[in-house]
Amino acid sequence: MDPAQTTSQEPRRDDAPRRRADARRNHDRVFAAALEVFAETGLQGTVPQVAERAEVGKATVYRSYPAKEDLVAAVVRYRLAELERVTGPAVEAAPARAFDSFVLALFAHLAQDRLLSEALADPRSAPYTGPLLDRLAALMEEAKAAGAVRHDADRQDLRVVLCGMALQLVNLDERNPDQWCRYGELTLRALRP
Structure with missing residues (x-):
């Protein structure tokens, strides 16, 4: 032509x-x-x-x-990779306190990310958030073996306490990072022996 x-x-x-x-x-x-x-x-x-x-x-x-779900999934995957970059150094810097470091870094990160907070609490997001919860559970088991976490704590406790706190902070429209860190500390205390 x-x-x-x-x-x-x-x-x-x-x-x-x-x-x-x-x-x-x-x-x-x-x-x-x-x-x-x-x-x-x-x-x-x-x-x-x-x-x-x-x-x-x-x-x-x-x-x-x-679909919106495709966009949400892409954002969650990106935020999880970003979270891994943020929490990795915290965990490596203090292996004896890896669980504590990870939980506190996670709450600090979640204070800025409502979607990831909601995704962690939503079982439908398990394909994306599952690896993060697996890592948290593994770190909790290490902390439990070291006597830093109560012996009867399990993955469901972690999910209820940690994800419940995060979801409630979202529901309360709490955006102050200091408050999120405070609730990260309370999460750790709830799991102490």
């Missing part, structure tokens, strides 16, 4: 790299906006809020994430 005969609706081949770059930029803007919206509002965040924050249309969001 002669280039002069192309219509305004047909993309020209020399436009393809620019369009791909635009799509990548839009995808990055959508994801950055989703991180902000869901950190602020948790699962109550909406695709229209994400689109507005990213300054794109809803259709642009849906091109990258066909």
Whole structure:
């Protein structure tokens, strides 16, 4: 086809790299906006809020994430990887107190992330949050063996106490990181022998 005969609706081949770059930029803007919206509002965040924050249309969001659940899952996975980067050094720095360090770092992180707080308490998020809870349970078992955690504490206790505290702080709309750290300390005390 002669280039002069192309219509305004047909993309020209020399436009393809620019369009791909635009799509990548839009995808990055959508994801950055989703991180902000869901950190602020948790699962109550909406695709229209994400689109507005990213300054794109809803259709642009849906091109990258066909359903809100896909976007939430991507954000949770990202936040969990970010949490791993934050908590890893705390645990490695004090192996004898790894469980305590991890729990306190987790609460400090959750103070800034309502979505992750809600996801941890929601059994439907287990495919994403399961590895985090597995790690917490393993650290708790090590602490239990060292006599730092009560002998009868188990994974369900950890889930009820830790996730319950986090979810209640979200429900109370508590955003003060100092308060979150205080409840991290209370969580640890609840699990002490």
